[in-house]
Amino acid sequence: MGFAFAVAKNNFPGIGGPNYNDYGFGNCTTMSEERNLLGLYIGLIKVLKCDLDDLHGACVNGRLDKFTVDTFEAAKSKYGNALVVGKYYTWFLENQHVVRNIAVTRFVKK
DSSP states (O other): OHHHHHHHTTOOOOTTSHHHHHTTGGGOOSHHHHHHHHHHHHIIIIISOOOHHHHHHHHHTTOHHHHHHHHHHHHHHHHOHHHHOOHHHHHHHHOGGGTTTOOOGGGOOO
16 A cells, blocks of 8 residues: 555655545645645554554545544543543544545445
8 A cells, every 4th residue: 555655654655646635635725734644544554553444445435534533532441541632633533624525435335
């Protein structure tokens, strides 16, 4: 999965490429928003070690917002609020619009 590999290396997915838009970076209006979104995905992938197939499925189905909240909230219940909630998740709770209802039609079988 190219997206997860880029994030694992602390890199943005290719600007203008499909993953850039699919995962919400194209909806960010500032570089600060892009950095926060990258930090959020780093937390999901590297720290919380979310299931990459589930992350991809959430992306394809336009449910990245729900997947992200569910994953962080489950981790909070398991590990405690102080260990899980940082600036990126807090930012995300106020900026879910960047990943909400993204239409990823290139994966849909016709």
